[in-house]
Amino acid sequence: MFGFKNKFGxxxxxxxxxxxxxxxxSFARKTGIPTTKDGWYRKIGRSIxxxxxxx
Numbered sequence: 001m002f003g004f005k006n007k008f009g010x011x012x013x014x015x016x017x018x019x020x021x022x023x024x025x026s027f028a029r030k031t032g033i034p035t036t037k038d039g040w041y042r043k044i045g046r047s048i049x050x051x052x053x054x055x
Contacts, residue, residue: 015021024035034040 013021027033028035028039034043
């Protein structure tokens with residue numbers, strides 16, 4: 001919806017223009033906290049599995 005794409009592979013993102021994507025990436029790398037929904041689900045699922053697998 002907000003992205004512009006044509007047949008030559010050019011795409012525009014206002015989030016990248018403002019630096020939001022880069023800030024989210026650097027935050028996730030520094031803190032180890034994912035900033036995407038899939039990343040949250042993976043991290044929570046991994047934590048739950050560790051709780052059940054400990055003896």
